[in-house]
Amino acid sequence: MSNGDRLAALGWRAFFADQVDPEVLAATPPARVVRVDRTSVRVTGSDFDAALPFGPDIAVGDWVLVDRGAGTVACVLDRHTVISRRAAGLDRQVVTQLIAANIDTAFIVTSCNRDFNVARLERYLVLTMDAGMEAVIVLTKADLCDDPEAYARQAGAISDRVPVVILDARDEGAMTTLAPWCGAARTVAFLGSSGVGKSTLVNALSGGLVGAETGAIRESDARGRHTTTRRELHPLPQGFSVLDTPGMRELQLTDVAGGIDDLFPDLAELAQACRFSDCAHLAEPGCALRAAVDAGEVDPDRLARWQKLAAEDRGNTERQTARRKPSGRRPQGGPRRKGR
Template sequence: MTFSLANLGWQAFFQQQLSLHEWEITQPVRLIGQQRDQWRVMGEQGELLLQAVPDWQPCVGDWLLLQQGRPERLLERQSLFQRSRPGKDSRTQLIAANVDTALLVMALNHDFNLNRLERYLALVHEAGVQPVVVLTRADQSDAIVEHVAQVQRLDTSMPVLAFNALDADDVRQQLHAWCATGQTLALLGSSGVGKSTIANALSDSAGQLTSGIRDDDSKGRHTTTSRSLLPLASGAWLMDTPGMRELQLTQCQAGLSSTFSDVEQLAAQCRFSDCGHGSEPGCAVREAIEAGELELRRWQNYLKLQREEARNSASLAQRRASAREFARHAKTIVAGKRIMQGQNKR
């Protein structure tokens, strides 16, 4: 199976990064699958399997330039999802590149969680990608309208859909507007909420494994274990990612500001610029909470995510500063050895 560059998601943003000489001697390909030491790429000549290049850090969705079948250059990304690695590791982990639309999937059961959705929205806004909230298991809920309204209050302009992911026709119909030829979608959400079922419906195949969830807590197992781009019948591409239970924010201040723009606008209206939003007079945030104009839950989650982002970003900055200091120290030692060797030769 072969695709044109446009069908693979090639846009003017990438074209402008190539010189005329590069356009003549290189071949643009897109990374559609990634393992530890191998990359699956797709170009106009078809699919290729490449050996991973040491020290390169691409992720699925990236565009590469090949020269005589070998990776030559990684193109600048139009959008990038990244997170702090789970656990105590402060390094960032690349999730997906060059995505146009993010489908944020939550199930209408125990998985429904506005705090977690706001976390995803911060990540999506930071990447500059359009979010579309997808609520699954609508056939098992008696409070669809209420849940849709709760999500819609987070952002009145954000598309919010609700359906039964097992109804393939309904899935394709409701998501049709975001599945045009050459468009790239990403699936984000917890395990067991129906991401792989949605992928199967959109790709009109059972290529993605699916698994059920436990009835007692509505939690599922990770069905997708690697990131890959799947071609859809509509001509779009779908990125299916493993469920992310621990999505830590890092270097995401702009995304948080966009997600909580209403909160930050209130904070800017406080009488004192250094208001702690406690007992200070003229606190617009506290007044909004007391008047029911701002949910206490949303305010508390905003503070929590701000602290988390600041902590993770500071850890990353400290690690990078330490690496730079070590490099300078190593250069000093090498230079000193060279001077000593020169003196000894004399």
């Protein structure tokens, strides 16, 4: 495989090449970030693999330019898509955590048991729709339930834009089922809770070459333990790349209003017909959404989930914006700056 073909197989395309002059590319060749550790990032390029010092705002899947002489990342190229969330465990602070970049298709994986949760699926879909990437809901463990089609109907009702597939992650047919989204130079990611079969599917797509660790689920609550402990991108001989991710126990949204509108287009449109522009859709007169609920045209549970997501996103986004604003205080001992 030529160097150009290897880059193309990693996902290099005109979107990235057009950002850099040819002379710059010759001096600082491009590479794909395949792993981010605490102190380093692992990258792979057309003819090299390297561990480089960690830099801020680098995500698995990023394309970077590498200064091979200095052994550092020269710059991170603009992303085609990016998934991020509010970092967990920070109380009222809002810090964005990068999950993955430059993903073409996100397989949102859940199983046909007590892990299945419409509200959680909606959260993942809001993230992927806001990022502008394709999403597919993947239902696993169908062999362990009596009526997998019932789960498929619930998943399919979330959005007519998102296909739903049912499979057994351990079966040889899993690769065939997912093949339409795994074309040459594509990058796919598996997202979902622990124990739903993400690592098993990574192994299936790679033909066992990756060897991702898998684990059993607890019988008490159908939850799994974290067998995948870090996000890692695996370029495969078949010509596409697959990202395995740990299960995310918390998925707080921030700055994804567009994704919420994309997932709930009917509710977003109805809200424009409310009498008051600041209608909270609770008990205000002239609320178009409440009228639709009363008329049986809108599911009240779906409306409540939409309201919860919108309120969470609005609150986190406002706190994040406030956190980014300068305090206006002059640094102690520093010079006064003339206003512009």
